[in-house]
Amino acid sequence: MADGGEAAQNNAANEQSPLVRFEAVTKRFGSVAAIESFSLDIAHGEFFALLGPSGCGKTTLLRMLAGFETPTEGRILLDREDIDAVQPHRRPVNMMFQNYALFPHLTVERNIGFGLRQENATRAEISERVTEMLALVRLQGFGRRRIDQLSGGQRQRVALARSLIKRPRVLLLDEPLAALDKKLRAETQFELMELQRRLGTTFVIVTHDQEEAMIVADRIAVMNHGRLMQVATPSEIYERPNSRWVADFIGEVTIVEGRISASGAMDSALGQLRVAGTSGAKSGGTVWLALRPEKIGMSGERPAGELNKVPGTISEIGYRGDISIYKVRLADRSLMKVALANVGVRGNARFKAGDLVWLSWPPDVGVVLDS
Amino acid sequence: MRTQANRRNWGARLVVLVPYLWLFVFFLVPFVIVLKISLSQTALALPPYMPVFDFAAGWAGLMEFTAQLSADSFRLLSSDAIYLLSYLKSLQIAAISTILLLAIGYPIAYGMARAPRSWQPPLVMAVVLPFWTSFLIRIYAWINILQRDGLLNDVLTRLHAIDAPAAWLSSDTAIYIGILYSYLPFMVLPLYAALEKMDETLLEAAADLGCPRWKTFWLVTLPLSLPGVAAGTLLCFIPIVGEFVIPDLLGGSETMMIGQTLWTEFFSNRDWPVASAIAVSLLGLLLVPILFYERLQQRSLEGSR
Amino acid sequence: MKRGASSFNIISAVLGLAFLYLPITILVIYSFNASRLVTIWGGWSLEWYRELLRDDAVLQAAWISLRVAVLSASAATVLGTLAAVALTRMGRFRGRLLFSGMVYAPLVIPEVITGLSLLLLFVALNADRGFWTIVIAHTTLTMCFVAVIVQSRLVSFDRSLEEAAMDLGCPPVKTFLTITLRLIAPAIAAGWMLAFSLSLDDLVIASFTTGPGATTLPIRIYSEVRLGVKPEINAVCTIMIAIVAVGTIAASLIAKSGTARRDRAALGAQV
Numbered sequence: 001m002a003d004g005g006e007a008a009q010n011n012a013a014n015e016q017s018p019l020v021r022f023e024a025v026t027k028r029f030g031s032v033a034a035i036e037s038f039s040l041d042i043a044h045g046e047f048f049a050l051l052g053p054s055g056c057g058k059t060t061l062l063r064m065l066a067g068f069e070t071p072t073e074g075r076i077l078l079d080r081e082d083i084d085a086v087q088p089h090r091r092p093v094n095m096m097f098q099n100y101a102l103f104p105h106l107t108v109e110r111n112i113g114f115g116l117r118q119e120n121a122t123r124a125e126i127s128e129r130v131t132e133m134l135a136l137v138r139l140q141g142f143g144r145r146r147i148d149q150l151s152g153g154q155r156q157r158v159a160l161a162r163s164l165i166k167r168p169r170v171l172l173l174d175e176p177l178a179a180l181d182k183k184l185r186a187e188t189q190f191e192l193m194e195l196q197r198r199l200g201t202t203f204v205i206v207t208h209d210q211e212e213a214m215i216v217a218d219r220i221a222v223m224n225h226g227r228l229m230q231v232a233t234p235s236e237i238y239e240r241p242n243s244r245w246v247a248d249f250i251g252e253v254t255i256v257e258g259r260i261s262a263s264g265a266m267d268s269a270l271g272q273l274r275v276a277g278t279s280g281a282k283s284g285g286t287v288w289l290a291l292r293p294e295k296i297g298m299s300g301e302r303p304a305g306e307l308n309k310v311p312g313t314i315s316e317i318g319y320r321g322d323i324s325i326y327k328v329r330l331a332d333r334s335l336m337k338v339a340l341a342n343v344g345v346r347g348n349a350r351f352k353a354g355d356l357v358w359l360s361w362p363p364d365v366g367v368v369l370d371s
Numbered sequence: 372m373r374t375q376a377n378r379r380n381w382g383a384r385l386v387v388l389v390p391y392l393w394l395f396v397f398f399l400v401p402f403v404i405v406l407k408i409s410l411s412q413t414a415l416a417l418p419p420y421m422p423v424f425d426f427a428a429g430w431a432g433l434m435e436f437t438a439q440l441s442a443d444s445f446r447l448l449s450s451d452a453i454y455l456l457s458y459l460k461s462l463q464i465a466a467i468s469t470i471l472l473l474a475i476g477y478p479i480a481y482g483m484a485r486a487p488r489s490w491q492p493p494l495v496m497a498v499v500l501p502f503w504t505s506f507l508i509r510i511y512a513w514i515n516i517l518q519r520d521g522l523l524n525d526v527l528t529r530l531h532a533i534d535a536p537a538a539w540l541s542s543d544t545a546i547y548i549g550i551l552y553s554y555l556p557f558m559v560l561p562l563y564a565a566l567e568k569m570d571e572t573l574l575e576a577a578a579d580l581g582c583p584r585w586k587t588f589w590l591v592t593l594p595l596s597l598p599g600v601a602a603g604t605l606l607c608f609i610p611i612v613g614e615f616v617i618p619d620l621l622g623g624s625e626t627m628m629i630g631q632t633l634w635t636e637f638f639s640n641r642d643w644p645v646a647s648a649i650a651v652s653l654l655g656l657l658l659v660p661i662l663f664y665e666r667l668q669q670r671s672l673e674g675s676r
Numbered sequence: 677m678k679r680g681a682s683s684f685n686i687i688s689a690v691l692g693l694a695f696l697y698l699p700i701t702i703l704v705i706y707s708f709n710a711s712r713l714v715t716i717w718g719g720w721s722l723e724w725y726r727e728l729l730r731d732d733a734v735l736q737a738a739w740i741s742l743r744v745a746v747l748s749a750s751a752a753t754v755l756g757t758l759a760a761v762a763l764t765r766m767g768r769f770r771g772r773l774l775f776s777g778m779v780y781a782p783l784v785i786p787e788v789i790t791g792l793s794l795l796l797l798f799v800a801l802n803a804d805r806g807f808w809t810i811v812i813a814h815t816t817l818t819m820c821f822v823a824v825i826v827q828s829r830l831v832s833f834d835r836s837l838e839e840a841a842m843d844l845g846c847p848p849v850k851t852f853l854t855i856t857l858r859l860i861a862p863a864i865a866a867g868w869m870l871a872f873s874l875s876l877d878d879l880v881i882a883s884f885t886t887g888p889g890a891t892t893l894p895i896r897i898y899s900e901v902r903l904g905v906k907p908e909i910n911a912v913c914t915i916m917i918a919i920v921a922v923g924t925i926a927a928s929l930i931a932k933s934g935t936a937r938r939d940r941a942a943l944g945a946q947v
Contacts, residue, residue, distance in 0.1 A: 089847050105858055
């Protein structure tokens, strides 16, 4: 597609510098700080996700990029240029709104063509591009419909087409799939990824759904209370979170508190645990070991080998179909979460609540965190 | 953005300034003039009051002007029982008819809000429609009915409910009927708006928790509709106090309501200072409810934001 | 508790509606009464309508009222819409409290006060009283009603529609004109209708601010009514009611046919 080629050229020309740069951006509403000294780079052609609980400031960040809010302090650079002075209608970025914000008095066609009409494009050009966009979002034949005659999924695609027609430098997506039901959302996530790869446009998505962010994004910025907690690829964020908060926010986790001993092992209420990657942590200080439930093994007898092993009693079982989550009560009365895939037809029927079990994990699967 | 912001600011300022100036000149300034004339004295001149402020006279003129101001009109208002009775009658009629309106309007609004969804727009329409016909016509329609040889007496004598035609017109009863008739939509609509907004699962929750229906009404429905009650009450009470047309056409001649007194002072007696003094004191009387109404308006708008 | 009317609800609604409509119905019927006396039914007749057509004073008054109503409603719609925009979109400007006070107060302040104060202003300004002073007075009163109607629509207006337009390259002023105004147009139209009918209806303020040669229909009717019931007045009122009824029904039919067309199309879309 023509769009892809063009974007690829842009990529080649500016590979060294980021497309979007937040430089120590702070945004206050009255005395409340929504964003605090926030710095971030987004590269050309990236599918980038801003992830965080509601009220963490991610939407404010997106709206500052679109120009609907201005930073109280700091700068936002687009292609190395400060865009503070550029009004929303002159910015080369387009946004897909959370509730789609489709104009109820215009047809699908006129909604999609709205952006081009503002540029005084010729009729022929507009109609050609609109047809192209309708095909892109698979809505051929829907051009003359009114917005209130469309289903939720169709509206979502009209909104997407409308925000893409001007070939924006950056496409901003504010919770674009929040209004769709679960099944449609899952399908649309893959469609979005495919579309982004095809067009090569930089996508910045705001979402509170960590699963969605992990699936669609190349990189994720995890935010909390207006601050950046971690920026990394989805797998890094999942496997190597940099704090207890991130570890806990993304997926399921069990946190074990302890201290690093002189030998490099970790002393905890569960006894001495072998850990990896403690070079940064100073010995003697409090640290936390984050363990993902699916990395922990569970067996009836004490397993052999170079593993951390703790005994416990199954207290609750949560059956989820593909996996089951076991909450195991340990010697220090704490609970550890274990996830086992239900491989056989009868699942893991051999474990029942109240069973005595051994939990085990290799030293390198846990992450040692000092904050 | 700075220069564009400036340009936008000019447009924005104009949007505020035009209606602001209009209301300032044609709403606020007139009140100042009323206040000033209420402190003047009647004169056989055109305009029929003095002193007349002369801008050309400058500071000396202003001093002379202030010296001639007097509180005579207000002294007259407080000393002559006619005015006091007139005020009291207005307050009494407004209070009683507001209570009656509430008593009649609440069941209607409740019935409308509980009606099936598809019935509600036509029901609202049915309540609003008579309101679009002329106020004067609606009052006049009642003269047709209430006059001595009118329809009501005709029907009642035929039913042998009364022996001789009764004098319905020119009485307080007629005033109440006219007020109830004209102001009913103003009471029903705010009540309906408040009741219609109410989440019906609240009633189900109350029933589920063992609350009988009548008690649910007292404990849930009524408290939640209080903003509507307040809006309807103020929307009716304030204008009724100053009502002129209804008491003039339907009421008797014994005691006038304050709006009639003002009208008579102005048009018949041509006593502009006293008419102004009546307006000023009437406004003073209604200031608290008016301010209360304004706060309610502001809050309801901010609430729906 | 189901949504559904109990017998109490139905009775109260029916009685309420009867109370609202009976007097008007009776008035309409009597306008066709051949007899001059209200109690005596003399058969159907158009007598009073013929009489009315010969009554130049009433026709003249109606024409003045109509002109006043159109002019003042149009001016009030512009001013009221501006006021509504100022109140909802301009944030906290200096004097906002006074401004909103001036917008809401005329809705409840007794008409005798508004009328008297405006008259005294015109006297102070030495303005010739008549047609134009009534137009100004009605504009002042009705712009506040327009402002409240438009304001409530603007408050519930989805701001992201405006943001979407600007995001797609539409400048702010153009956005306001093509998106915002277009979408609140029904509220503005309703505001104009209300202003028009309030002006057509007003007796008190017109009586204060009128001058020689500017007798509006309500002033005319009032002076006739004070002298007692006249069948011609029944006829005038019936005509006015008919105009309002036709206007309202037409407006609702237009609105309905719009939705009906949409519903049909939506049905088609699903097949």
